[in-house]
Amino acid sequence: MEKKKVTRCCYSLCLLTSVGLNIYFVSNQYLKSEWKINQNKLSWSQEAAAEAEAVALISCSGHGRAYLDGLSDFVDGKPFCECNTCYGGHDCSIFSTDCAADVDSGDPLFLEPFWMQHAASSAVVVAGWHRMSYTFYDHSFVSQELENHIRRVHSIARNAITKGKYIIFGGGSTQLLGAAVYALSMNLSSPASVVAAAPAYPLYKSQTDFFQNTNFEYEGDSSLLKNSSKTKTNIIEFVTSPNNPDGNLREAVLKGASVRAIYDHAYYWPHFTAIPSPANEDIMIFTISKLTGHAGSRFRWAFVKDEDVYQNMQKYISVAEMGISREAQLRALKLMKAILQGNGTDIFDYAYKKMSDRWKKLSQIVSLSKRFTLQEIPPQFCNFFEKVRDHLQKRTQIAIQSSSRNIIGRAGSIFNVEDRHVRLTIKSDDDFNLSPHHLKKLVVTGEDGARTM
Amino acid sequence: MEKKKVTRCCYSLCLLTSVGLNIYFVSNQYLKSEWKINQNKLSWSQEAAAEAEAVALISCSGHGRAYLDGLSDFVDGKPFCECNTCYGGHDCSIFSTDCAADVDSGDPLFLEPFWMQHAASSAVVVAGWHRMSYTFYDHSFVSQELENHIRRVHSIARNAITKGKYIIFGGGSTQLLGAAVYALSMNLSSPASVVAAAPAYPLYKSQTDFFQNTNFEYEGDSSLLKNSSKTKTNIIEFVTSPNNPDGNLREAVLKGASVRAIYDHAYYWPHFTAIPSPANEDIMIFTISKLTGHAGSRFRWAFVKDEDVYQNMQKYISVAEMGISREAQLRALKLMKAILQGNGTDIFDYAYKKMSDRWKKLSQIVSLSKRFTLQEIPPQFCNFFEKVRDHLQKRTQIAIQSSSRNIIGRAGSIFNVEDRHVRLTIKSDDDFNLSPHHLKKLVVTGEDGARTM
Numbered sequence: 001m002e003k004k005k006v007t008r009c010c011y012s013l014c015l016l017t018s019v020g021l022n023i024y025f026v027s028n029q030y031l032k033s034e035w036k037i038n039q040n041k042l043s044w045s046q047e048a049a050a051e052a053e054a055v056a057l058i059s060c061s062g063h064g065r066a067y068l069d070g071l072s073d074f075v076d077g078k079p080f081c082e083c084n085t086c087y088g089g090h091d092c093s094i095f096s097t098d099c100a101a102d103v104d105s106g107d108p109l110f111l112e113p114f115w116m117q118h119a120a121s122s123a124v125v126v127a128g129w130h131r132m133s134y135t136f137y138d139h140s141f142v143s144q145e146l147e148n149h150i151r152r153v154h155s156i157a158r159n160a161i162t163k164g165k166y167i168i169f170g171g172g173s174t175q176l177l178g179a180a181v182y183a184l185s186m187n188l189s190s191p192a193s194v195v196a197a198a199p200a201y202p203l204y205k206s207q208t209d210f211f212q213n214t215n216f217e218y219e220g221d222s223s224l225l226k227n228s229s230k231t232k233t234n235i236i237e238f239v240t241s242p243n244n245p246d247g248n249l250r251e252a253v254l255k256g257a258s259v260r261a262i263y264d265h266a267y268y269w270p271h272f273t274a275i276p277s278p279a280n281e282d283i284m285i286f287t288i289s290k291l292t293g294h295a296g297s298r299f300r301w302a303f304v305k306d307e308d309v310y311q312n313m314q315k316y317i318s319v320a321e322m323g324i325s326r327e328a329q330l331r332a333l334k335l336m337k338a339i340l341q342g343n344g345t346d347i348f349d350y351a352y353k354k355m356s357d358r359w360k361k362l363s364q365i366v367s368l369s370k371r372f373t374l375q376e377i378p379p380q381f382c383n384f385f386e387k388v389r390d391h392l393q394k395r396t397q398i399a400i401q402s403s404s405r406n407i408i409g410r411a412g413s414i415f416n417v418e419d420r421h422v423r424l425t426i427k428s429d430d431d432f433n434l435s436p437h438h439l440k441k442l443v444v445t446g447e448d449g450a451r452t453m
Numbered sequence: 454m455e456k457k458k459v460t461r462c463c464y465s466l467c468l469l470t471s472v473g474l475n476i477y478f479v480s481n482q483y484l485k486s487e488w489k490i491n492q493n494k495l496s497w498s499q500e501a502a503a504e505a506e507a508v509a510l511i512s513c514s515g516h517g518r519a520y521l522d523g524l525s526d527f528v529d530g531k532p533f534c535e536c537n538t539c540y541g542g543h544d545c546s547i548f549s550t551d552c553a554a555d556v557d558s559g560d561p562l563f564l565e566p567f568w569m570q571h572a573a574s575s576a577v578v579v580a581g582w583h584r585m586s587y588t589f590y591d592h593s594f595v596s597q598e599l600e601n602h603i604r605r606v607h608s609i610a611r612n613a614i615t616k617g618k619y620i621i622f623g624g625g626s627t628q629l630l631g632a633a634v635y636a637l638s639m640n641l642s643s644p645a646s647v648v649a650a651a652p653a654y655p656l657y658k659s660q661t662d663f664f665q666n667t668n669f670e671y672e673g674d675s676s677l678l679k680n681s682s683k684t685k686t687n688i689i690e691f692v693t694s695p696n697n698p699d700g701n702l703r704e705a706v707l708k709g710a711s712v713r714a715i716y717d718h719a720y721y722w723p724h725f726t727a728i729p730s731p732a733n734e735d736i737m738i739f740t741i742s743k744l745t746g747h748a749g750s751r752f753r754w755a756f757v758k759d760e761d762v763y764q765n766m767q768k769y770i771s772v773a774e775m776g777i778s779r780e781a782q783l784r785a786l787k788l789m790k791a792i793l794q795g796n797g798t799d800i801f802d803y804a805y806k807k808m809s810d811r812w813k814k815l816s817q818i819v820s821l822s823k824r825f826t827l828q829e830i831p832p833q834f835c836n837f838f839e840k841v842r843d844h845l846q847k848r849t850q851i852a853i854q855s856s857s858r859n860i861i862g863r864a865g866s867i868f869n870v871e872d873r874h875v876r877l878t879i880k881s882d883d884d885f886n887l888s889p890h891h892l893k894k895l896v897v898t899g900e901d902g903a904r905t906m
Contacts, residue, residue, distance in 0.1 A: 035531045037507045039499040044572035045506050048787075049498040052578035054490045056497075067584060068577070069598050069783045078488045082590040107586045115581035119497035122581025124521070125505035126784050128568035128791065129575075131520060131749040133560045134742075137535040145522050171624055172774035203772075210772045214665045289587075296584040296779035319656075319663045320773070321625040326749035327780035331579050333522045334501075338581065 045125050052123070055079055063430055064092035084430035099434075109428040110358075111293030114350045121341060124334040131326035141323025142169050149336035150301060153291070154278075156344040158383045159268050161280040165303040166310040169324045170317055172298035174207045176285050179320070180262045180302065181208065181236055183312035184283075185215040188234045195222035196238040197253050199245055199415035201264070204238045221416065222253040233258045240264040242273045245415050245423040246375060249273065266290045271351035274380035274389050282306060292335045292347070297328050348384065358432055498578050505576070508532055516883055517545030537883035552887075562881040563811075564746030567803045574794055577787040584779035594776025595622050602789035603754060606744070607731075609797040611836045612721050614733040618756040619763040622777045623770055625751035627660045629738050632773070633715045633755065634661065634689055636765035637736075638668040641687045648675035649691040650706050652698055652868035654717070657691045674869065675706040688712045694732075695720040698868050698876040700830060702726065719743045724804035727835035727842050735759060745788045745800070750781050801837065811885055 042049070051068065058066035060081035070079035083092035086099035115122050136143060147167050154160045170176030185192040191214065196204045198221045208218040219225065222237050239261050241250040252261040263281040267273060267290055282305040289295040304310040317323065339347050366374045382389045412421035495502070504521065511519035513534035523532035536545035539552035568575050588594060600620050607613045623629030638645040644667065649657045651674045661671040672678065675690050692714050694703040705714040716734040720726060720743055735758040742748040757763040770776065792800050819827045835842045865874035 035507055035511070035529060037503050037510065039503040042495075042499070042502050042506055044509075045502040045576050045578075046492040046495070047573045048576040048578045049495050049502040050490050050492040052580055053495055053498050054488055056580060057490065058488070065582070068580075069584075069596050069786045070590070071597055076488060109585055112582050112585055115585075119581055120500045123498050123501040124579050125498075125501045126577050126579060126780075126787075127505055127509060127521075127575070128572055128788070129518070129565050131522075132562060132565055132568075132746050134748045137523070143522050144524055171778070172776070174772060175774055178773070207772050210769075211664065212667045214667055293585050295587045298774055298776060298778045316663075319627060319660050320631070321628055321751055323625070323751060325624070325751045325778050325781035327579075327784045328778035330522045331780045334579075335581070 045127075048125065056119075059091055061087075061091050061093040063087040063095075084428055086434060087430065107427040108289055108293040108295055110354055110432070111347075111351060112428065114347060115293070118338050118346075121338040122335055124331055126327055126330060130330065134322060141318065142167070143326075143329045143333060146329050146333040146336065149333060149340065153336055153339055153344070154286075156340070157270060157275070157348065158278050159270070159275050160265065160284060160286070160303065161278050162303050165284075165305050166307065168302045168304060168310065168313050168317060169329070170300045170302065171321055171324050172300065174203060175317065175320060176300045176302045176313070177204070177238070177262065177264070178207060178211065179313040179316035180283050180285070180309075181216055182213070182316045183309045184236050184260045184262070185213070185234070186312055188215070190234055192216040192234040192236050193219040193225070194236045194238070195219050195225055195254070196240070197222045197250070199243070199412065199417040199421070200238070201240055201244045202414050202416075226253050235259045237261045238264060240266070241279075242267040245410070245421075247273065247377060249276070249380075269351075270348040270382065270384040271355060274382035275384045276380055277383060283309065288332055288335070292339070294332075294335065297332060299324060299328050299332055352385070352389075498580075501578065509572075512544055514540075514544050514546040516540040516548075537881055539887060540883065560880040561742055561746040561748055563807055563885075564800075564804060565881065567800060568746070571791050571799075574791040575788060577784055579780055579783060583783065587775060594771070595620070596779075596782045596786060599782050599786040599789065602786060602793065606789055606792055606797070607739075609793070610723060610728070610801065611731050612723070612728050613718070613737060613739070613756065614731045615756050618737075618758050619760065621755045621757060621763065621766050621770060622782070623753045623755065624774055624777050625753065627656060628770065628773060629753045629755045629766070630657070630691070630715065630717070631660060631664065632766040632769035633736050633738070633762075634669055635666070635769045636762045637689050637713045637715070638666070638687070639765055641668070643687055645669040645687040645689050646672040646678070647689045647691070648672050648678055648707070649693070650675045650703070652696070652865065652870040652874070653691070654693055654697045655867050655869075679706050686711045690714045691717060693717040693719070695726045698863070698874075699828060700726065702729070702833075722804075723801040723835065723837040724808060727833035728837045729833055730836060736762065741785055741788070745792070747785075747788065750785060752777060752781050752785055805838070805842075 055066050055068050058078065058081065060066060060083065064081040064083035064087060066079040066081050068079065070082055072079045081090065081092045083089070086096050088094045088096060135141060138144065146169075150167070151162045154162050168176065168179070170179060181192075181194060194204070194208045194216050195218075200221070205218045205220075208216065216236065222235075225235070235254055235256075235258060237252050237254050237259060239250055239252050241263060242248060243250050244267065247267070252259070254261075261281065261283070263279065263284045265279055265284050266287045268275070268279060268286070269291055272290070283302060285300060285302045287300040288297050302313065304313060363374060366372055379388050381387070409422040411419045412423070413419050415421075415423070508519050508521050511532065511534065513519060513536065517534040517536035517540060519532040519534050521532065523535055525532045534543065534545045536542070539549050541547045541549060589596060591597065599622075603620070604615045607615050621629065621632070623632060634645075634647060647657070647661045647669050648671075653674070658671045658673075661669065669689065675688075678688070688707055688709075688711060690705050690707050690712060692703055692705050694716060695701060696703050697720065700720070705712070707714075714734065714736070716732065716737045718732055718737050719740045721728070721732060721739070722744055725743070736755060738753060738755045740753040741750050755766065757766060816827060819825055832841050834840070862875040864872045865876075866872050868874075868876070
């Protein structure tokens, strides 16, 4: 009898819970749609929406793009096509056979097709009166909604511990790096030495040198400092992980009480690397460029553990610019929301597959050569995909005698290593489709020894 | 007979010209609409458009605003109202009588109603794939279309000669100022002295001090330097015209071969001041904040005459941020296009009328007082309105004993003058409607001598 009562009780509980959940879901759906308007009853936004869709329909033969703010025809106001590398003509249909494949700069355009497939969820309408004020409602420069969504994306990607850390937004590649160096070099007994292990992203040096601040100076390769007999106090080490250009996961070279590290995790996403564990350093910088591909948004964020460092970085951003544009933040929020739809993994699955396919093709070509090699990084367990995976590189470091006439890469000396290394960064599908062709020619002529430059 | 022939000839010529013009206009209209799509046949942009319109319809009782990226209700996803000063409640309908009027910071929200009236022409849809690349088609960070439109706006406002000058875009209040100081202080024989005549915008000092560059140092008031017996080489003078806080039109205090001036013309628009003649200095900086009211866009531009200075400023912007976000530039373009509709003067007429009405109300109140005065600037001929007009000030400098408990202004000492001067900056209509009430109380109690703080 007792057993029957317990069973009945459990049944009732399950039923109640289930019904309660259903009521919640139904009302949620209903309430969510209550305040929304019928998409067929638009008013002031229609003109802007129609204009954007018309521009999107302009045919550039699949080898270019027309943009709302592109230079336009004087007569009909129609924006011109902006053609991909080696394509030209008014509709980008003319291919130039003599043209070099430009694999120098790092435009993350390989993600563009993803956003075209997600057109509806990634579009955003900016009203004329949107956020005119200097600050948000809480008097900060940071969108609380955007912050919340960024933390959720990190949680899904499993690439960073963000709990208990402050977040700062900065503009583009260097503002947050500059803010971090500034914050760490304040109130020190002597100017700080800024270092980074070679091969290193050249901007660390160029930026530090450029601003000529009395509080810090670029010293060079942290590996050299490690072995040096001279003792240095107050060291700030840039640690890029995965590293640019070679993609290796890294930790700080230097340790000690007077050493502070700034971790640049721009590429620490499942697109580019295995994620062995979520990053958890005191200062971690990420960028939207490498997450969504929107390099043009000029938007980065940093997680900072120490409150004083956070306040000083905020002060830097405040003096430098008084925050990042509200348009960039609104758009970033829409992109984060689009990423988080479903189970939040679509973009990582898409990007990984794309990179994987490209890597296989490139590997096949270079494997034909005895003169050129692709850099190898051993497979590693990935916490995100929950399996061992190859380390794909958006950038490929090819050991190469010299740059080819038909491939424009980025020489190793720019990264403080020998020029026998070249970094190739492949952008759009058109850029990718050009590269194997030229690479194959290079491999073949290199083997013949006849046309090596 | 000869005369008749000539008359017939003239008639024919006129008719041909007229018909030709007719054909042009008709085909222009037709061609312009040829590539556009029917506003009732939207697809991927509809969802974003509907969401934006729904948010715009959220009622905040006319005393607040809901935004697309505002914090939202967990259940239905509806953004909360963000209430104006002294208003509260979920729909901003609750007024707090004890609340102080905040007339401290300079949010240009007085222009918000203008943009709500121009909702259709000022909205812009940002597609998910819009301008993902680091650069524009010409490999620059600057939208050519936006540059062209900015030059046209200046042409209509008649406030600057832009022909023959380079243009640079920068982020927010300080980036371009910093870039200009940096560019002018390069390659000098000794560190430059940065000066500005009091009362001066405090950011010049705080920014220069903050970045602690080895090439320049803030020295203080240029007027003091003029009278000083010590000779200084390499001087960089910030000249704000109209000046912040007092609205006076200014020229550089210091002259000479080793003196370079940076003109901050943020307020040099017909909204705020008579335009006696178009500005034509070697470095002139403007901001969208004070033209359209979009302080949140963090967007400024500079016209630069000297090519070397321009290149160095570009380099600074490039290292600091690699250009301004593409979203901010797209939106700025839409706003410029909206301004340029019709004869391009609507925004100036609207803003002037609003400022004029506010000024009259404030003047009436303060005129009742023997203790407080409003700063006076004599009327001047305005090249834009083509008449003599009063110099309206968005900011009002009131000679006042001390700040009132119920009015939060900005003390004179912040601008390097005495605290008997207070700057009041009136933002939205709600802020304005609060201020006279408190100001009247202050004037009245001040006269009685009973409750002066």
